[in-house]
Amino acid sequence: MLSYRHAFHAGNHADVLKHIIEVQILRYLAQKEKPFWYIDTHAGAGLYSLTDRYAATNAEYESGIARLWHEKNLPESLAEYVDLVREFNPDGELRFYPGSPLLAEKLLRQNDQLHLFELHPTDYALLKDNFEGAGKRVKLYLTDGLKGVKALLPPQPRRGLVLIDPPYERNDEYREVPSSLEQGLKRFAGGVYAIWYPLLPKREATELPKLLAKHAQRWLHVTLQVKAAGRDGFGMYGSGMFVVNPPWTLLQTLEQTMTYIRDTLAQDPAASFSIVTNGLT
Numbered sequence: 001m002l003s004y005r006h007a008f009h010a011g012n013h014a015d016v017l018k019h020i021i022e023v024q025i026l027r028y029l030a031q032k033e034k035p036f037w038y039i040d041t042h043a044g045a046g047l048y049s050l051t052d053r054y055a056a057t058n059a060e061y062e063s064g065i066a067r068l069w070h071e072k073n074l075p076e077s078l079a080e081y082v083d084l085v086r087e088f089n090p091d092g093e094l095r096f097y098p099g100s101p102l103l104a105e106k107l108l109r110q111n112d113q114l115h116l117f118e119l120h121p122t123d124y125a126l127l128k129d130n131f132e133g134a135g136k137r138v139k140l141y142l143t144d145g146l147k148g149v150k151a152l153l154p155p156q157p158r159r160g161l162v163l164i165d166p167p168y169e170r171n172d173e174y175r176e177v178p179s180s181l182e183q184g185l186k187r188f189a190g191g192v193y194a195i196w197y198p199l200l201p202k203r204e205a206t207e208l209p210k211l212l213a214k215h216a217q218r219w220l221h222v223t224l225q226v227k228a229a230g231r232d233g234f235g236m237y238g239s240g241m242f243v244v245n246p247p248w249t250l251l252q253t254l255e256q257t258m259t260y261i262r263d264t265l266a267q268d269p270a271a272s273f274s275i276v277t278n279g280l281t
């Protein structure tokens with residue numbers, strides 16, 4: 001049973017890290033004229049109201065996007081991301097937060113394609129509404145993204161980003177994600193794959209990046225810890241992005257901005273970040 005609803009978490013520190021990286025990768029891919037595909041294996045609803053009962057429950061966005069909203073001198077890559085969020089809040093007040101597929105839609109060109117998987121029927125219906133009239137370049141699938149992505153690879157233009165962003169509400173997902181990456185790389189070795197995962201005090205989460213690294217040669221792994229890990233063994237204290245075949249510009253961008261991101265999103269003095277790479281030189 002699917003109980004996870006992203007509406008509770010929209011715009012939190014994890015979304016900020018994930019979406020800054022997503023935006024940077026898509027902007028890079030869009031620099032070349034040749035079309036590309038954006039594949040989102042776990043798309044969510046697409047757009048979230050920050051004032052409805054879900055987002056207001058824990059107000060997670062207040063320690064995420066809200067901390068960047070009024071900053072005047074954001075580093076360029078953060079400003080590019082916040083400016084996209086502003087497009088959904090034209091009166092300047094932070095009321096809506098776009099999920100990964102709508103951020104992507106802003107950056108893709110007419111000949112690029114979006115392929116969006118969402119398994120939760122309610123979120124799928126919302127996603128469909130949010131892409132109403134978007135045209136033929138957007139394809140929606142009410143199926144399992146980790147299984148379904150295989151059939152789409154390689155994309156016909158042989159360029160693309162696969163964003164893998166599961167809720168990790170089942171422990172099996174920590175096994176299924178590396179396996180999906182392995183299968184994806186067999187079919188589309190040159191693709192960019194961006195995998196989000198939570199920092200949690202549990203073995204499966206700690207080991208995920210090691211399992212991912214077994215399947216890839218060129219990768220960048222960035223983590224953002226926003227607070228000390230809970231002693232009770234529960235609670236997300238940050239998140240990580242494991243990017244396979246990252247654009248060459250991404251490492252430098254993160255080296256220039258992660259200190260700022262850590263300082264802005266810190267919830268206690270244990271806040272920190274790490275960047276590890278392999279095969280990028």
Ligand SMILES: C[S@@+](CC[C@H](N)C(=O)[O-])C[C@H]1O[C@@H](n2cnc3c(N)ncnc32)[C@H](O)[C@@H]1O
Pocket residue numbers: 002004005006015018040041042043044045046098099100101117118119120123143144145146165166167
């Ligand atoms: C973390 S949220 C996605 C957030 C979205 N990528 C974003 O950044 O805005 C995970 C989503 O995956 C959906 N989901 C869970 N298991 C799935 C599966 N096997 N295939 C596709 N979607 C799934 C959940 O219903 C939820 O909406």
